[in-house]
Structure formats: structure tokens, C-alpha cells
Amino acid sequence: MMSGIPSNRHADASGPAEEDVLLDVRGLCVDVDGARGPIRLVNDVSFTVRRGEAVALVGESGSGKTLTACAVMNLFATPQLRLAGGEVWLEGRNLATLGPAEMRAVRGARVGMVFQDPSSFLDPLMPVGRQIGQALRAHGRREGVEARVLELIELMELPQPAQTAAKYPHELSGGQRQRILIAAALAMDPALLIADEPTTALDVTVQAEILKLLVRLRERLRLGVLLITHDLGVVAQTCQRVNVMYAGELVERAEVGPLFGAPRHPYTQGLLRSVLGRSTRREALFSIPGGVPIAGQWPVGCRFHPRCPQAEAGRCDREAPALQDEAGSASRCHFAADPRILHAWDAAEHSGQGVTA
């Protein structure tokens, strides 16, 4: 059934039309109520996702990427978190204008969400088919639920849909559970799928299968995918555009080829160098010195400057750089236009030791 689907093509240079923009996030800010007043955890994040394209939101822990994803759906884990600024436009509608009931209708129907650990999101006491059906019934669909459930399970490339639908979560493997969650997320045929670390908890061979499934689904259903992850390998192999986050801000945005080939921001460069690739032996182990700043204790000026080999005293530690756009890619750095910044780490031989992480 899957034969004849062309292999993963990268975004063509001609660029999709404007009407294809599914998600348009502008200047998103997320605050948390701290003991001494609100702390801004996510600051001025903007990005778009188009139909049929996979966009990555990449960052390490403390970057704010998961909070950004939650903010898109206005689905925060605790009441102390809230949307403090910016706009989210989904399929041309400003989500801020929607009331709670309309927002609920959007979640699940226009946007599907898949999270990291499949076991915690499935009710252990209910057969999985019924759980997918719940997603449909929650959005008011009464007829043809069973048929749609079987159709979805087949779409997920799970064998014997009828038998699988009757199984309980503990009778399925980790990869199969994640497929069920994806099925539930896509039940109402949403245009956008937000996946937060969907394969991190899975074995690497299973991860490859799930990622391939996501690629096929994206192409077949013209799904827009927002992939949140820390794994640069996954990003390189499945996404067309990448947004890199650091300390609550977007520090670089580019198409996947240019990002990996010629990263502009020193953090992105350092991150790529840290990845243990096929050729990294012990002599070549590279690490960015220092550690991610604690939320609420951001450095003054550029948030990356304490760890940056090119930081200029007097400028980088005083003035926060703006995101400088240039032909489809952007970098939040004072020296974004300077070609020498492309080799930020070459000159400085950082040992990467001694400073705590």
C-alpha cells in the first residue's frame, strides 16, 4: 500500500504559497508566576509551519521548546504558566479570539498532539480501539466511529486492525503504543500535528520506524508537522526547516541543509560539533563550556555570551541582539552579518573542562 510513495523530498526551492501557512506564531511569550513576580520563560518566539512540511523546534532542556509547544495550544501543565504575549494564528484564525469551548474544538480536530512517553497517555484499563474512538466521540462524531478507528489503525501500518483495536495497552510494544497515540491524534484529520519528543522513549530501531511512518503520513495527508526534539540527527533526517532555541529564545532559524552545512549562530555551531557523529573519537570530543542558564537568571545582553568564544566585552554583555533575518534564515547574534562568525569555534581552543555543567 505504501509502494509508489516517493522518497522524502526536501522543500523545493520555489517555496509553497502563502495560503499553505498552517501555523503562524508571532512573538510568543510565556510567563510563570514566581515567588517574586512573573518570570518570562519564553521570549519573542516566531515561526511558521506550512502544509506538508516538517518544522523542528530544537533545543536542550531549559530552552523552552516544550513550553512553546504547550503555548501554541494554550495547554499548560500548571496554572502558574500563562501566555503573556504574542499571537498564534492557525489556518488564518487568531487563537486568542477563541473562547474555551472553541479552543477545545480546535485541539484534536484541527491540531493533533503526540507526546513523549506513550505509556502515560494511554488508559491501561481500556482497549486501544476504544481510546481512539474516544477522540472521535469527544469531537461530536457519532456514526462510523468503529470504521474510522480501523481505518486509522491501518493507516498506522499496524497489522490486523480489528485484533489490534481490541488489545489493551500492555499487550502492545512501545512502538505500537506510540502508533496508537498518533492514530488518536490524527483521528479527526487535523491539518497540523505537534509531536513533542515522540521517539525519545523508544529504542533506536523502533524510533526509525516511527519516524519513517511520520514522513509517510506527512506526505500522504499533506500534514504540517511541528517536531519538538533535542536530537539533531532526527531533525536532519526528517525536517525541512529548523528553529533552534536557547534559554527561552529563538537563536537561529534556517532550512535544514544550510543549518547543518553552515550554521550561523555560535550556539548552533557548538551544538552540532558536540553531537557524537560517526567519526568522533575521543580526541575529537567537543563540548560547549559552561551550562544553560537558570530560568529567570538570564545573563544581561546576549543570553549566550558567557559561553560564546566570540563574545565582545562591552557589547555582547550589555545589548541583547535582535533576530536578524536574511533571505529565509535568521540568527540572533550581533555578528550575524559577519562571515567570520561561521567559524566561531575554530580560533578558540576550548577545552570544555573545569566549568560546571
Added chain:
Amino acid sequence: MLAAVSQTRESRGARLRRRLLQRGSTRVALGLLMLMVMAALLAPWFATHDPLAGSNDALLPPLSPGHWLGTDDLGRDIWSRVVHGTRVSLLVGIASSALAVTLGVTVGAVAGYFGGWIDVVLMRIAEFFQTLPRFVLALIVIALFGASTTKLIVVIGLLAWPQMARVVRATVASLQQAPFVDAARVAGMPDRTIIAKEILPNVAAPIIVLGSLDIASAILIEASLSFFGLGDPNAISWGGMLNDAQQFLRSAWWMSAFPGLAIAMTVLAFNLLGDALNDALNPRGERRP
């Protein structure tokens, strides 16, 4: 990311105190308990009369001159008897709970840590004690050994330890698989030290909570045993007062009402304390006022 936000360096004691005193109900409970402890310790000074001294002023209603809560059928002052009764209640409550905690923690920790047949045997013993009906046990003990406060403490302790043992066993069994326990083994620590130093401090929270709830139920059990005449005939206890008041339930309501109220307030206070401790010691769930 959120954990990083609240990195204020509050000492553990200060944080516990703050979380405990957050709720109004806890402050009331703590106040009540302090009052009870003082009443127990300073009973002769709190009381207005000798609690054992009868008089001819029998069955006086409350607010009679000199007798705030009235007198019973033998002319004894009710207020003084209630105050003195605090001693027995708190003594039995705390002592039996201490016995239950000691037995329960030891058995539970050993069963949870070693597992296997030790666990099976110990838990069957615990279950046996759980199935004993409390009055039958009390009757047997008193029939064989006579009635006294100490016997009461032992009986109630023997009834309460299995539940503590179960909770401790479950927590210890899950903890003993934690990597830091393996690390302690690899560091050369002997098993008994591991249980004492590594595992039990992490079990302290449920023990404390259950212990305080145990006190409440112990007081209730003591009252009911005394009510049925199985308590210490020489001690002044609220349950004993209820026993005396049986014939006078309608004619002299104050003979039963005040000891009953005392029991209710004490049990409520300990329950509230246990509840508050549970919330305060639970590492998650910081409630915003």
C-alpha cells in the same frame, strides 16, 4: 525548567514549618493539641476539684456554681475528670502508636528489603494480627492478665502495627531497587546500615503521617474499650466516663456529652495534623494560598 525557577535556599525545617502552618485548619488543630498536652501535664492545676472526690452535689447541671460542666451521679466534678482524662488518652494514644511504629517499621523494613520467604512469612504474621477482632483480643488479655493502662497500650499497639508494616514494606521494597541503594552496596555498606541510613530516612514521611493518624484511632479504641468496661478501672478516662453515663443519657446529658466532645476534638485534631503533615511532607504539590 520550572524546577530551576524555585531555587531559593530554604532549609528543610523552615519549609516544613511554612507548609504546615499554611492552612487555618492546621493551626486550629495544633492549638488544640497544645492545649491538650498542657492539660495532661498540668492536670492538677487545670482541674478545679479532686476528680476522684465524690460529694453530695450529685447530678448538677453545667454552669452550676463551682462546677463549670456539672457533676456526675457520684458528685464528682465533670470538668476536672475531663481534664484528668486527657492524661490517659494521650498516654495510651502516643504509647500505643509508638509501639505500633516500632514493630511495624522493623517488620516492614525487613520484609521489604529482603523479600523472598522472609517477606512471605512476616506478611502472613501481620495479616494474622489484622484479622484479630479487637474486643476479643482485649477480653482475652484482660481475662488472663487483668485490666490496666499498660495492657491497653499493648493491645492497641498489637492491633495497629500490621498496617504500618504494610506501608513501610511497600515503600522499602520499591526503594531498595533504586540505583542509589545499589550504589551503597557497591560502596561496601552492610545491609543493616543500608536499611537504617539509606532507606528509612526516605520512608520517614509516610511513617510520620500514619503515626499521627494511629494516635487518633488509638484514642478512639481506648475510649470504646473503656466504654465496655475493659479499660483500667483505676484510671480516669473519657471512655470510662461514658460507661458511667450510660444510665443517665437523657437525665444528665452532660455526663456523656463532655467526655464525648473531648474524644471527638482530640481525634479530629490528630486527624487534621496527620492530613497537614501528609501535604507538607509530600515533595510535590505546593499549594498556593
Added chain:
Amino acid sequence: MSTPMNRHLNGQSDAQVDAGQGQRADTAPTPLLEACDLVRRFPLRGTGGLLRRPRLQAAVDGVSLALYPGEVVAVVGESGSGKTTLGRMMLGLLAPTEGRVLYQGQDIAGLQGEAWRRFRRDVQVVFQDTGGSLNPRHSIGNSIALPLRYNRDMDAASAAAEVDRLLDAVGLPATHFRERLPSELSGGQRQRVGIARALASRPALIVADEPVSALDVSVRAQILRLMADLRARERLSYLFITHDLGVVRALADRVVVMLQGRVVESGTVDEVLSAPSHDYTRQLLAATPVPDPSRPLQA
């Protein structure tokens, strides 16, 4: 003259002293730690009854592995491969159902007294940091002092000084970190504490069970760098248990691939990773995501 006693005083572990002695006596090198046909079976939950024996499942099904002084051997596998169970058996934390674990040629099951204590000192562990590797109620100074007190019989004063030295050796300034609780540290910092604790016993071999999997990308390299430096400085061997082939390539000399309790392939890292002979190894290699957009997933 370099007598065994002198070398002990110079801080070499017992095993390193022995290895030196062995070399002088011209015998063939004994593996430092060896697994001989290890099997470990677990009862399947829900299959036993009051009068019926439960069905057994083999988590480790006949694994043999030898580790020589100074080597880094990686055991690679996914969940269910049995690699963690193997690690625990080799640490002496779990008894094998069949087979033996040999420490310097001797079965650890038979070790008593001083010999057992030597084994405990020489073979240490670093766990994956998922919050459970450090006692949440102990300061990290206390956690590191544990092996000093029990494995090395140090008194409080010398232990305190040694704790500080170890913290500095792993890049955590002692004055700032000694009194901290694990909850106040980041994942990378906690791993450093775990490494310091392992080093406290002056081991010859450290078993590292997924030491960097729970850490961020930029922190991973720092920790691996630290472990590589310590290996050279303290003359350590490592048994790395991991699923991450990048880690294997960065640090290991030899690699053993496990699948469902059995070894399917083993050899030097170069051999196995460039020219794998078993299908599963090839599958693992193909599935590992590579940060190279010119090689997209073949959907």
C-alpha cells in the same frame, strides 16, 4: 624499589598492583573481570500459582565476556537485550542462575572477607542519572563519603579531605558543592557526582550503565571527555553499557552487541562498526540518526 606495598601507598588499586606483579612473573594476562556463560532467569509475572512453579524467562542467556586491565569494552543493545542485567551480575549485585563471574580468575560467588572487600573496592559503578542514582536526602558530600567510609575505612577527617579532592577532580568546586542536595544540581552535575563516588574507592574498573543517555547533547560530550581523561589519569578500565553507538565509537576499544539475552557480535570497535557481520548490528547502525540532511530517512 617498587614493592607491592609501595605501589599501594602510591595510590594504585589492588588490581593494578596485581597486574604489575603478574607481568613481572611473565604469566599470560588474566582478565580483570570475566563473565563465563552467564544465564539469569526471571519468573514471568502472573504465571505462577500457589502450587505451580512460574514460567521462567531468560534475561541473559549464555553470555561470555572478558575485560582486560586498561580496556574500554562497550555492551550495546536495546531494551530487553539483557545488558543491564548483565552489568548487575558482573557487579555482584545479582546472582546468576547459571555461569560464573570471575574477578582476576576467581569466582566472585566464592569470595569472602578480605577478598570480597577487594572486589568491592576494585569494581565500581556509575548509573544513568534519572534521579535515583543519588540518595535524595543526603548531601552530595555525604554520598561521596560513603565508599570512603566503607570500602576504604577512612575516618571522618581524612574522608572530608578526600571528598573535596574528588569533587575538584570531576570539575565541581568543593566549597560550593559539598553541601548541596541532588535536587539542586543539573543532570550533568549529578553525573559528575556519580563519577566522583565511583572514583572514591580507587577502582580498577568502572561499570557505567547508560551514563550519558539522560543528558543533553552539549553536556554529553563534557561527561565523556571527563571519563576519557580520568581513564588516562587513573588508569581505569570501563565496561560501558549503552544503546548509543556514538558513545561506543567515542570511547570504546571493543564492543559486544546483545540481542534478547545473547551476544550476536563482538570485536574491536572499528571492525564491528565499519564492517558489521550480523544483521542486527547493521540494523542498529542504519537506525541511528545521523545529523546529515543529505542522507534522509528512506521512507
